[in-house]
Amino acid sequence: MIWIRDRLRAARKHPYSVTFAATLFMLLIYSVIQGIYPFGEYTFLRKDLYHQYLPFLAELRRRLLTGQSLKYSFRLGMGASFYALFVYYLTDPLNLLSVVIPEEYLLEYMTFIAYIKMSLGASFMCRYLRYRGKGERTVYAVMLGICYGLSGFLAAYDWNVMWLWGIALAPLVLMGAEKIADGERAVLYTLTMTLTVMSNYYIAMVTGIFLIPYFLTLCFDNFRGIRNTLVSWLKLFFSTLLAGGLSAFLLVPEAWAIMQTSFAGGDFPDGLEFYMSIPTLMMRSLAAAGVETGLSHEPNIYASVVVLSFAALFFLGRKFSLEQKITRALLLVLFYFSFNTNLLEYIWHGMNYPDSLPARQGFLFVAVLLITAYEGLDGAGRLGGLRLGIAAFIPAVFLVTAIVFCRDDSHVTDHMWIINTVFIILYLGFFVFRVFFGKGYTCKGVYVLCMILMAELLLNFNITSERNVSREGYFAHTKSFAALRDMAESDNRLNQGHFTRFDAVDERIRNDACLTGYNGDAFFSSTLGEAAEDFYGSFGMKSSRVHCMATGLTPFTGALLGIDYVLADEFRNNETDYDVAFYTGEYDDDYLYRSMYMLPFGYTVPCGTYDPADVAMAADPVKRQNIVALRLAGEPVFEEADITDASYGKGHAEFTVSCDGHYYAYITGEADEIKEYTSRSDEAWGTFDEMKYRSIMDLGRLESGDRVRLESEGDGEDEWDGESDIGIYRFIPENMVRVEEALGNTSLTLTEFEDDRIEGIIDLPKGRSLVLAMPYDEGWEVVADGYEKVEPERFYGYLMKLDLTPGLHQISLVYHIPYLIPGIIISA
Structure with a gap:
């Protein structure tokens, strides 16, 4: 109680630092309760932070420290643009500080900066609320700012570190837009929108879509005449263009990269579809409602049950006009429809349907709800007992509705009803006695209200954002795989010691190649090219719009992909059950196997066109592999x-x-x-x-x-x-040997191999073409003999094929980031 009282007194003079410190303090308590290292054996890892963000940051840190290229990486599956991945996942400037963090504490660093961003988001929300309230009701601005930093949206997506800067900056972006609507300068909006775009263009896109209806309400609520309103819209439009232009060196190459994925060219919905009932949407605003990060469409929009009462005060009060209440209600209704209909979902998510992580605009709904709650509190002192009573019972209406209609929902548990009932009763007491509407911030009622609110937020965060990934389990194979990698690379002479590719049998970490540091064959990223998805899927390996894995690999596809070694987490007996790769060594409890059938990085095939349609008619991927083997070497495998x-x-x-x-x-x-x-x-x-x-x-x-x-x-x-x-x-092993001989007898001799530059020599026989075990990418410039430019072609839609004249050739490949120069020109 004394600590809360002191903090509330400090909030008068330092509201933003208090909001930041209180949110960070609660997150640290959350870490203690969850047993997150160093307070226990568990980690902050969950969802894509587990598979993507930490491995990608590890790869960025490694490249910054060793001076490796930031343009391309062979640790991204078979090879991919690292710049595209950097723009999509890693542009947070705090990521650059990872170079001074010891490798073994990189995970804890990511956890800490996630907490910092969430706390900054709370502080920025407090700043925006005070701007709207002209500096009044500071304590309530602090309280509601904390609600933003510990909202249900962040409980669901706190692991999504690439979104957190955009979510944190959103209140300042809205504040900047409001300044424009009020006729002020556009400096704050331009600066914060530019930072949002640079930190994560996706959240910037979602925020930009929201600004259209939000700016309409701002202009309507503070109408300054047609001319001034038009000027404000033009100022917003050109400021947004400026933010995009300043970020073009990131956006233009990234746009090209996204166009190569399956996310490009989505089909507009044919009809209107509703996903859920109104009671389900109401249930999502209650405490302890299970978070949704999968394929369900239910939004994560909790911000404390008392916020529902505070928001109701806005509509019940007399301070705001009927027109203002209608525009605010329409804005909230727009959100409810955007959560619930396929058409608006498609638009909100950038003319695409998300594979998971639904209602990604939910943080903006929380922001509007908190703004409404703050303004409701600002006018609550003028309300009588009846209207206060109605507002007090709004959470109870939500709860009863959920109990009646949502008992079978998978996100509902028995303790959810108990928790909400307890907190609704506690908050009801404050409305009954109207204690916290007294003058001054030293009112004991406000102290108690803050304690209850913080307890509710902390309890909800712990229930809905549980951590169960142990630190020891996550890094169980990292050290041993790195040792086995070194063992293999020192032994491998197939590519003159310049290049070695691995397949990891253990797929617990789908981007383990980035985490550990080896050239792999698996890639899990939204920047994955559609060609990789099609190739892997066509030949019987696991693939989707966002990942390609070597699950389903055969000796034939392994050879085509240039896989030299297999990293395994269990011993496999060569004589009894595993005769396609032979045991080479082990470290701790992990094992290294050398592929029995190997092709070099550059091998030759008969000249001709290799179209994926040539094998598409086969009934299954094994038969497709036979078709390819017959064409390449005349033997089925x-x-x-x-x-x-x-x-x-x-x-x-x-x-x-x-x-x-x-x-x-x-x-x-x-x-x-x-x-x-x-x-x-x-x-x-x-x-x-x-x-x-x-x-x-x-x-x-x-x-x-x-x-x-x-x-x-x-x-x-x-x-x-x-x-x-x-x-x-x-x-048929004997036929596979013939395939290996036919394709590998003439191969590229590597003389230099860097991620963005490859050189080699080949004496090409007549009637043969060179295939490289790397994806076709327009960014690669290929030159033969120092002067002759060669246009690469696709080998079955995915790998790179070079058609050269017979004879001895010096081959040079250099990677240039597609459309980077036009982007730099625009930004300049």
């Missing part, structure tokens, strides 16, 4: 397995193999998780998860007479069923 005593059922297949060999299977029907059992053991030999991506299943080496059973672990709906939904294949 798989044959349909000779099996006996086969039985099939819904989500079930059982058979006996007739000869020794390495076997693969492919399911054409729907499945979630499939387990493989063999007659050698009662335990599952392999588990194949996320089968919705239709990846090939590696059944391992089997001996004649082995009985195999495949069991689906899904929910029983729309699963594979019958012999027609499954293909069983046996790998």
